[in-house]
Amino acid sequence: MKKNNKDGVLVRKFKAYELTPNSGLYVKVIENYQDEYGAYKAGDELFITGKDTPIYFPRKENSIIKYEDQDVHYGVMIPEGEARYVANRNTGIISIIKGPLLFLPDPRTEVIVRRVLDPSLCEVMYPGNNEALSHNISLQANTTEPFEAAVYSASVASAACAIDEDACLPLRSFNRRVKQATGNSTFGTELNRSNKYTPPRTLTLNAKYDGCVTIDVWDGYAVMLTSKGESGIRRVIVGPKTAMLEYHEIPHVVSLSTGKPKNTESLLNTIYLKINNNPVTDIVSVETKDYCKIEIKLAYRVSFTGEDFTSWFSIENYVKFLCDHMRSVLRGAVKKFTIREFYENASEIIRDLTLGKKLENGSRSGHVFDNNMVVADVEVLYISLDKEISDLLIGTQRRVVKQNLYLESKHREFSFISESEKIKRKLFAEENQTFREQKEFEKQSVALFTELAELKAKAAHQEASLQEKTILALEEIKDLTETIKRHRRIADADVQLSIDKQSSEIVANAQKAEADALTIKASAISDHLISALRGFGDAELVSKFAEALGPTQILKVVGGSDVKSIISGLLNGTPFADRVEQLITESAKDK
Numbered sequence: 202m203k204k205n206n207k208d209g210v211l212v213r214k215f216k217a218y219e220l221t222p223n224s225g226l227y228v229k230v231i232e233n234y235q236d237e238y239g240a241y242k243a244g245d246e247l248f249i250t251g252k253d254t255p256i257y258f259p260r261k262e263n264s265i266i267k268y269e270d271q272d273v274h275y276g277v278m279i280p281e282g283e284a285r286y287v288a289n290r291n292t293g294i295i296s297i298i299k300g301p302l303l304f305l306p307d308p309r310t311e312v313i314v315r316r317v318l319d320p321s322l323c324e325v326m327y328p329g330n331n332e333a334l335s336h337n338i339s340l341q342a343n344t345t346e347p348f349e350a351a352v353y354s355a356s357v358a359s360a361a362c363a364i365d366e367d368a369c370l371p372l373r374s375f376n377r378r379v380k381q382a383t384g385n386s387t388f389g390t391e392l393n394r395s396n397k398y399t400p401p402r403t404l405t406l407n408a409k410y411d412g413c414v415t416i417d418v419w420d421g422y423a424v425m426l427t428s429k430g431e432s433g434i435r436r437v438i439v440g441p442k443t444a445m446l447e448y449h450e451i452p453h454v455v456s457l458s459t460g461k462p463k464n465t466e467s468l469l470n471t472i473y474l475k476i477n478n479n480p481v482t483d484i485v486s487v488e489t490k491d492y493c494k495i496e497i498k499l500a501y502r503v504s505f506t507g508e509d510f511t512s513w514f515s516i517e518n519y520v521k522f523l524c525d526h527m528r529s530v531l532r533g534a535v536k537k538f539t540i541r542e543f544y545e546n547a548s549e550i551i552r553d554l555t556l557g558k559k560l561e562n563g564s565r566s567g568h569v570f571d572n573n574m575v576v577a578d579v580e581v582l583y584i585s586l587d588k589e590i591s592d593l594l595i596g597t598q599r600r601v602v603k604q605n606l607y608l609e610s611k612h613r614e615f616s617f618i619s620e621s622e623k624i625k626r627k628l629f630a631e632e633n634q635t636f637r638e639q640k641e642f643e644k645q646s647v648a649l650f651t652e653l654a655e656l657k658a659k660a661a662h663q664e665a666s667l668q669e670k671t672i673l674a675l676e677e678i679k680d681l682t683e684t685i686k687r688h689r690r691i692a693d694a695d696v697q698l699s700i701d702k703q704s705s706e707i708v709a710n711a712q713k714a715e716a717d718a719l720t721i722k723a724s725a726i727s728d729h730l731i732s733a734l735r736g737f738g739d740a741e742l743v744s745k746f747a748e749a750l751g752p753t754q755i756l757k758v759v760g761g762s763d764v765k766s767i768i769s770g771l772l773n774g775t776p777f778a779d780r781v782e783q784l785i786t787e788s789a790k791d792k
Contacts, residue, residue, distance in 0.1 A: 225249055225250035273409075285313070454471070462484040482499070491540055502578040505573055531555075
């Protein structure tokens, strides 16, 4: 904007922008210039955001690219569990941006697109959802941009995530006012904000049809997604799981036969394959060996197994394939039975044909197909026959039942009589056997008693003979013992005699030696020496005697007698009496 001030100087007022990290301006460089961020050439395109430039002042070299009246680009809220398709303008590749995220696309290379679903595909993916179908039809009719599309989230109850652009973020532009400075023409800015209370912005998150195409795969179901183009990549989603479709992915549609019997006149188109305990009911018309036609209503229980999930979708109409195959098997097998044979064992025959023979543990292997489909069980709901044949069979069966009941009654009577007589015969045989065994036991007892008596007599005779032999042996042992003792005494006497003789000889030799020694000693002693020794001995004897008695004791004994009388009285009749008396006399003389 151009305007003259009061001095006539031409000044310009520029519109400044307040940006946030989640908003930006798409700018085209129209002249070459250089700033603190680098050099730019004419034709370059810039995307300026609030991350680097919170306040943007337009330059004369820049031109802001607008889309209609929109010059500021805002971010889009992508909550948890939601996503957006984002296309690359240069390569055409469309990728998925998942939340939670506040996504700000770069307008130079990125653009958020919406996907339009074909009405037929929309009906298959979201059966009975008229809102989604109407929305896609309206988008398909009003599509004007190459990247514009429609989307529907299978999570209808969830809060789909988009942002109401009228109440998105507190992003706003303001006017930059330029004032004249004193003395020259300079630019200044003023930020004008309201002085009234502004309530906080409110976000409306309702991007039900703005995000990625999403489907909820329930437990027990599977969906196969196929990529467009040459790659043809397929992936199978097994529930429970929520799947986000890539922009180039299309769900694989299977067409299933309906009605009873199953045919192709009424098909059910769906993308959801029930993989566990899927009930399939069919009516099969067969003919027996005797040309009787039968209608059988069967209920199969089908499951899909194995790790090759893509094989489950290899047969588009697996219901018709299953029913056609089982019809062929049943028709060929029932043709080998008569109406009566088949009617009586229909359930077991059909189970053997569809599930295989019973194994040792009572279970059945089931019928497995090439697409890993397994018939795990089959139930015979009813068997329908021609009324005339049915009446005949029922009448015949009734007669057979009556006859069987009569025969059963007679058989029971015969069995009762037969069993009674058998029991009587068994009782008589048992009694006879008991009598024979008793007599045999008595006979054996007599024989045993006789044998026992003989054994006792023989044992008594052997015992007497043994006692006699024992007595003789004891006597012989006694005699032998006495002989041994006698010999031992004789030997002891001889030994003792020899010892005594030797002792006597020793004593004699010792005495002789002693006598010889005394003789030698006597010849060596003189008479004077003998007298001296004798005197010495006598004196010693008297002294010891006197010392032993003591004066007091002697006086008590003799009662005043003289010593001579006392000693004579004490030693009277002894070898020492005369000698002591002689010594006392000699002693008195000496005094």
